[in-house]
Amino acid sequence: MHLPLKHKLATVLLVLSTANAVSNTALAATNEQFFPLANYRVGAYASSGIPVWAGMIDYLRYINEVEGGINGVKLVWQECETEWTAEKGIECYERFKNGLNGAPVAVYQPNGAPAAYALADKAAADKIPLITLGYGRTEATDGSVFPYNFPVMLTFYSEASAVINYIAQREGGLDRLKGKKIATVYHDSAYGRETQSPLALLAEKYGFENIQIPVADPGNEQSAQWRQVRQLKPDWVFLRTWGVSTPVAIKTAARFGFPVERIIGDIWASSDEDVLPTGEAGKGYLALTPYPGGSEFEIHKRIKQHILDQGKSDLKDPKSFGSVYYNSGLVNAAIAVEAIRAGQQKFGHRPLNGEEGRWGLEHLNIDEARLKAIGFYGLMQPLKLSCSDHEGGGAAKVQQWDGSRWTLITDWVQADRETLRPLIEAKSNAYAKEKGITPRSCASED
Amino acid sequence: MNQHSHSLPASYDAAPLELTRRAWPWPLLTLLLVAFVLIPVLGDDYWLNAILIPFLILSLAGLGLNLLTGYTGQTSVGAAGFMAVGAFATYSLLLRVPGLPLPLALVGGGIIAAGVGFVFGIPSNRIKGFYLMVTTLAAQFFLEWVFTKFPWFYNYASSGTISAPRLELFGYDLHSPLGRYLLVLTSVVLLTWIAVNLVRSQIGRNWMAIRDMDTAAAVIGISVDRHKRLAFAVSSFYLGVAGALWAFAYLGTASASSFDINRSFQILFIIIIGGMGSIAGNFIGAAFISLLPLLLNQIGQGLLSGMVDAGQLQNLQKIIFGMLIIWFLVKEPEGLIRLLANLGERLKAWPLRF
Numbered sequence: 001m002h003l004p005l006k007h008k009l010a011t012v013l014l015v016l017s018t019a020n021a022v023s024n025t026a027l028a029a030t031n032e033q034f035f036p037l038a039n040y041r042v043g044a045y046a047s048s049g050i051p052v053w054a055g056m057i058d059y060l061r062y063i064n065e066v067e068g069g070i071n072g073v074k075l076v077w078q079e080c081e082t083e084w085t086a087e088k089g090i091e092c093y094e095r096f097k098n099g100l101n102g103a104p105v106a107v108y109q110p111n112g113a114p115a116a117y118a119l120a121d122k123a124a125a126d127k128i129p130l131i132t133l134g135y136g137r138t139e140a141t142d143g144s145v146f147p148y149n150f151p152v153m154l155t156f157y158s159e160a161s162a163v164i165n166y167i168a169q170r171e172g173g174l175d176r177l178k179g180k181k182i183a184t185v186y187h188d189s190a191y192g193r194e195t196q197s198p199l200a201l202l203a204e205k206y207g208f209e210n211i212q213i214p215v216a217d218p219g220n221e222q223s224a225q226w227r228q229v230r231q232l233k234p235d236w237v238f239l240r241t242w243g244v245s246t247p248v249a250i251k252t253a254a255r256f257g258f259p260v261e262r263i264i265g266d267i268w269a270s271s272d273e274d275v276l277p278t279g280e281a282g283k284g285y286l287a288l289t290p291y292p293g294g295s296e297f298e299i300h301k302r303i304k305q306h307i308l309d310q311g312k313s314d315l316k317d318p319k320s321f322g323s324v325y326y327n328s329g330l331v332n333a334a335i336a337v338e339a340i341r342a343g344q345q346k347f348g349h350r351p352l353n354g355e356e357g358r359w360g361l362e363h364l365n366i367d368e369a370r371l372k373a374i375g376f377y378g379l380m381q382p383l384k385l386s387c388s389d390h391e392g393g394g395a396a397k398v399q400q401w402d403g404s405r406w407t408l409i410t411d412w413v414q415a416d417r418e419t420l421r422p423l424i425e426a427k428s429n430a431y432a433k434e435k436g437i438t439p440r441s442c443a444s445e446d
Numbered sequence: 447m448n449q450h451s452h453s454l455p456a457s458y459d460a461a462p463l464e465l466t467r468r469a470w471p472w473p474l475l476t477l478l479l480v481a482f483v484l485i486p487v488l489g490d491d492y493w494l495n496a497i498l499i500p501f502l503i504l505s506l507a508g509l510g511l512n513l514l515t516g517y518t519g520q521t522s523v524g525a526a527g528f529m530a531v532g533a534f535a536t537y538s539l540l541l542r543v544p545g546l547p548l549p550l551a552l553v554g555g556g557i558i559a560a561g562v563g564f565v566f567g568i569p570s571n572r573i574k575g576f577y578l579m580v581t582t583l584a585a586q587f588f589l590e591w592v593f594t595k596f597p598w599f600y601n602y603a604s605s606g607t608i609s610a611p612r613l614e615l616f617g618y619d620l621h622s623p624l625g626r627y628l629l630v631l632t633s634v635v636l637l638t639w640i641a642v643n644l645v646r647s648q649i650g651r652n653w654m655a656i657r658d659m660d661t662a663a664a665v666i667g668i669s670v671d672r673h674k675r676l677a678f679a680v681s682s683f684y685l686g687v688a689g690a691l692w693a694f695a696y697l698g699t700a701s702a703s704s705f706d707i708n709r710s711f712q713i714l715f716i717i718i719i720g721g722m723g724s725i726a727g728n729f730i731g732a733a734f735i736s737l738l739p740l741l742l743n744q745i746g747q748g749l750l751s752g753m754v755d756a757g758q759l760q761n762l763q764k765i766i767f768g769m770l771i772i773w774f775l776v777k778e779p780e781g782l783i784r785l786l787a788n789l790g791e792r793l794k795a796w797p798l799r800f
Contacts, residue, residue: 041757042764050757081743081760086697086704087500091740094496114704117607118697122495125621138604188594190606190701197604216591217703316757427604434541434601434611 033070033340033351034103035060035077036096038111043083045243048273048325050316052111053079055329057314058307059299063337066306070340071349076103082112089115090122097126106343106357107131107336113191121435124148128354129361131339133332134267134290138194142428143362143390144439148354150361150390152335153383154267154290156194157424158394158415160238163264163288164202166398166413167236178207183234185225185249187242188214191268195240198420205419209234219245226256240266246274247282254281264288264398271324275401283403288396288413291331291379293406295322299330299375324406331380338374339364362387381412387442391417481631486624494623495696501736502634503691508716508728509641510684515714516722517645518677519657520570524582525685526709527589532559532686533693533700534599537608541601548615552633556686562589563682570674574660586710593702600701607701610694626695633691637684642725644680653677654723685713719771721781730782734774739767 037056040049060075069075078100080092089110099105108123109131110116116136123130129148130136138157140149154162167182168174184199186192196212203210211232213225219241226249229237237258241249246269253263261284265274270287278285295304300322307313308321320326343352343360352360364385371377383392395412432439489498511525536555539546546554566585570578593599600608613620613629620629644650652673655663664670693700712735720731742763750759778785 042760046757053756078747079756080747086699090697091496094492097491114701117605117609117699117701121609121621121698189703190594193606194604435609436612 031073031351032076032103033073034096034100034105035075035336036092036100036105036108037077037079038082038089038092038096038109038115039079040082040084040112041079042081043085045084048243048271049084049111051320051323051325052329052332054314054316054320055326056333057329058303058312059330059333059337061312061314062303062307065312066302070337071344073340073344073349073351075337076100082110082115084112084114086112086114086118090118093119093122097128104351104353106340106352106354107361108354109133109332109336110136120146120149126354127358129339129358131332131335131361133328133335135191139424139427139431141389141391141424142439143387144442145428145432145437146390147440148358150385152385152391153331153381153393154396154415155391155394156191157198157420158391158417159266159288159396160195160198161202161415161417161420162394162396162413163238163266164199164206164208165416166264166288166410168206169410169413171235174206180208180236181211181232181234182208182236182238183211183213183229183232184238184240185213185215185222185229186240187219187245188216189242191242192240195238195266197423199238201419201423202416215241215245215249217245218243220248222248222252223256225249226252226258229253229258230256235262237263238266239263239269242268247277250275250278250285251281254278260284261286261400267396270399272320272406273323273325280403282401285401286409287399287401287406289324289399290381290393290396291324291328292397292399292408293322293324293327294379294408297327297375297379298372298377299334299379302375303330327379331376334374334376334380335364335366335383338366338370361385362390364392387440478635481635482628486628489624489627491623494627497737497740499623499627499630499696500692501732502630503688503696504713504716504732504736505729506634506637506691507685507688507713508720508732509638509725510681510688511713512717512722512724512728513641513645513653513684514677514681516717516724516727517650517657518653518674519660520567520674520677521575521579522582522681523579523707523710523714524566524585524589525713526689526705526707527582527586528559528563528682528685529689529692529709530589530593530700530702530705531562531682532556532689533705534593534608535559535686536690536694537601537611538599540611548613548620548629552687552690555690556683559686559689560679560683563685564675564679566682567675567678570678571671583707586707590702590706593705605701607699608693609699613694620695630691630695633687637687638725641684645725649673649676657723715771717781719774719781721783724781724783727781727783730786734782738770739763742766 039053040046060077063069064074080095082089082092089112097105105128108128110119113135116130116132119130129150131150131152133152134154136151137149138151138155140146140151141155168177171177199210211234213228215222215225239249250260254260263285265287267289270289272293275282275285315321339357339360340352342364343356346359347356362385364383366383368382371380381393381395385392394415394417397408397412398410399406400409507525507529511522514520514522532555535558536551539551539554569581594606600606620626652668655668656670656673660670689705697704716731716735717728719734721727746759746763774782
């Protein structure tokens, strides 16, 4: 009885190993750019991740099949499961950093805060730029200290400033903020605490009362917090929760009678999945996002025609097409593609390595004309990066939930980045000192 | 005079003392030679950073917990909390004590963790078994909370994360993968050597007596409470060093959430699967827990990618991994080390079994 089993096992192993060898040799690359997909399809955050990867893969397919690659350079990608953890994230990065069958890596998206922090130094040592959209180290905006980290579009500091500017819009001007009460209900974690220092600075500048109310992880019971909100009667609540704590917050707020139209969710509390479980309570909820939901943008028409309708989409649930997370995947992929395109203008139409990818990112300039050309106008803000500015945009739109979908109620609300810059520089200088880094001179970069 | 066929055995006085003379431990020496010489020469970044460094650190953490759970019989699910203490304490020492060499900072972090472990071990005087486990669970959550709540521990960084200020030893920069690998390997080898001797010493034997039956141990004159607390302290020392290495030699950065309850469970599983009350079992358990998923992943990626939906492929690996754990534990509840020992015994008799 034992022998046949062993025999079978040996045969299976043999078949496995030969199949592996064949598939490896068949993929020998010539003119290909590797696009690593460090993603999470299992674990606690899988449900939010899955539409993001669909957006990314659909866009990469669109670039390959409709546009014939980036200036003729085809994209290849491979997935690696991180489970949103640092250690799996490191494993994926190490697996991918030398490219795939000769196709090099130009930019890397860690897709997860723990991995982004863990990879910051490693990627700098390996000269591979990390793109972190809407998360990651805020102080990495200062590219002179963090040459390989790109917290593009909207850092947590800019997010705080944008929300204050939006409230000022609603109140009728920045001078009207004086004496207002703005409460921040935040997930008590590294992510939740990031906005404390910029909000303190802005409160001092504009004279509003800055109230900070923590919610312990995971946040599925928030009566105490919202009782406190009810007592303090703030004019606005800035909701910086995450995952399960967002719908719980909205429902608890309704129970304590706090008006939902006065709650503004942040970038990680702005997806369809955050509000769908709230039912009636979520109607009128506001949220800030650099990649609004909606499927009427030009890129959606193109992807629908060439990918979705051809049955080539990675989406499991077609209803997610145009959801906030799907669109974030599109925007993430588009930034990477445009950075490679920018790099190709200097280095020629060929696959780029990490150093060349960084050059491309630092010379990335997606203006309105370019946004219209690639079909992202309205979905993505103009983005111009440089050596000293690794963030670029710093704007967000505010969307409102009507019970079934998001409607945009503002144009881009710009953050006051000049006011926050000294804070960022203080942090980046402290980091440089702690690590013994000599900041490079951005004036000498071309 | 035919010496060969007719000689009698020599008298006791003249007989060679085989019992006391130690044979050279050739397998162990070969292993060390491979680890210290061959792997640094052959290993690439992926092997060092993604496979060997985490494997060694998890083995060390397993060893720490095994001293407490496997040798002294005190169940703990707070292992990651003590790792966090070690990581944050080492960070504080490196940051706030200028000129402190790295080994001393690691030892210091371990000693501080040992102190905290000692304090959380005090309830073991009165409570046992599952009840004690609950206090260690409390330790886990309390410590995690402390390192999120008080910004002093992470030097007021906006993100609540700590990162290694400097990894250097006698002027050598240990930041390269190889440097970090050698740092981890040296620490693990030294601490394992100490542990092997510790469990063979009077203290180790007392621990095992307490594990087997604490009333009997008290009757024969072992100070049970003192030895339990000592086990907590020593175990936490090991976990503290492992935590510091995890933060600085592996991740390069850490926050309280790097040491959450899942890490505690992971370490508990390492010792359950590897083998309670065994030193080598920790290494086998750590290999099983940390390396097997990678192997499954590589096989899955190489064979089935494109054919099976990516999400289902990931879930499939989890299922296979879980089934393997169950299968091994059903086959041998005492852990993989016992399975290997049995296999060794059978191989000795092979093929002339009767």
